[in-house]
Amino acid sequence: MARIPLIVGNWKMYKTTAETTDFCLRLKGDLSEATPQQMEVAVAPPFTALAAAAQALRGSSISVSAQDVFWAESGAYTGEVSAKMLADVGCRFAIIGHSERRQYFGETDDSVHKKAAALMKEALIPILCLGETLSERQGGSAFAVVERQTRQGLKGLAPKNPRDLVIAYEPVWAIGTGQTATPEQAQEMQAFIRKLVGELFSFPMSQGVRILYGGSVKPETVVDLMAMDDVDGALVGGASLDVKSFVQIVRGSLAKS
Ligand code: PEP
Numbered sequence: 716m717a718r719i720p721l722i723v724g725n726w727k728m729y730k731t732t733a734e735t736t737d738f739c740l741r742l743k744g745d746l747s748e749a750t751p752q753q754m755e756v757a758v759a760p761p762f763t764a765l766a767a768a769a770q771a772l773r774g775s776s777i778s779v780s781a782q783d784v785f786w787a788e789s790g791a792y793t794g795e796v797s798a799k800m801l802a803d804v805g806c807r808f809a810i811i812g813h814s815e816r817r818q819y820f821g822e823t824d825d826s827v828h829k830k831a832a833a834l835m836k837e838a839l840i841p842i843l844c845l846g847e848t849l850s851e852r853q854g855g856s857a858f859a860v861v862e863r864q865t866r867q868g869l870k871g872l873a874p875k876n877p878r879d880l881v882i883a884y885e886p887v888w889a890i891g892t893g894q895t896a897t898p899e900q901a902q903e904m905q906a907f908i909r910k911l912v913g914e915l916f917s918f919p920m921s922q923g924v925r926i927l928y929g930g931s932v933k934p935e936t937v938v939d940l941m942a943m944d945d946v947d948g949a950l951v952g953g954a955s956l957d958v959k960s961f962v963q964i965v966r967g968s969l970a971k972s
Pocket residue numbers: 725885889890891892893929930931932950951952953954
């Protein structure tokens with residue numbers, strides 16, 4: 716199955732509803748030539764701006780992603796948002812296991828796994844983030860860490876279609892630091908993740924699942940990263956907050972489609 720490139724902008728805790736609407740309307744205008752057959756694009760605003768993004772992007776092929784989800788369907792979980800609620804506001808994707816959530820909010824492989832299962836139940840697509848810290852890379856355990864995160868995050872899930880799941884390899888040392896992984900480092904780890912997906916599910920699943928790279932992706936670095944066989948797109952943080960640079964990143968990825 717052909718892997719359609721996917722670029723996702725993770726806005727983190729930035730943008731009000733008015734800023735979201737303005738950004739999305741401009742993005743929709745600037746990307747009107749990119750069709751879903753060529754390439755997929757999504758933005759991940761904060762929870763408060765998801766509905767505004769969905770409304771502004773109506774009639775375009777650009778999707779909306781949440782930045783997190785809680786695994787229960789409903790209940791006394793103050794402050795949490797369920798997969799059904801995300802579907803209700805028009806989300807197609809939800810990011811889970813982002814390193815900032817693992818670092819500051821106690822996200823674990825087990826909670827990531829429960830969130831992935833809850834999203835799939837609502838036919839939402841998890842964007843499962845994983846990646847090693849600098850000390851893990853320097854200490855030689857990067858592959859063991861990524862293997863644990865991949866196996867524990869995905870164990871027991873049964874995606875029917877490779878498009879039901881997205882994985883984002885985000886080395887923690889590259890997030891928000893300006894230090895992008897080299898295309899070779901991204902390729903090496905992403906080929907490894909693809910092999911693990913084959914072991915966990917099936918060979919066709921491994922060949923169809925999209926594996927994004929994330930970590931200081933910029934317009935200047937995206938083309939070389941996307942040239943790698945196992946880099947199917949990008950999860951972009953800082954550079955996705957400005958429409959111009961986000962559009963440049965999308966255009967830089969079109970060469971692969
Ligand atoms: C991210 O938040 O997922 C990310 C990759 O951030 P940045 O592009 O700013 O490194």
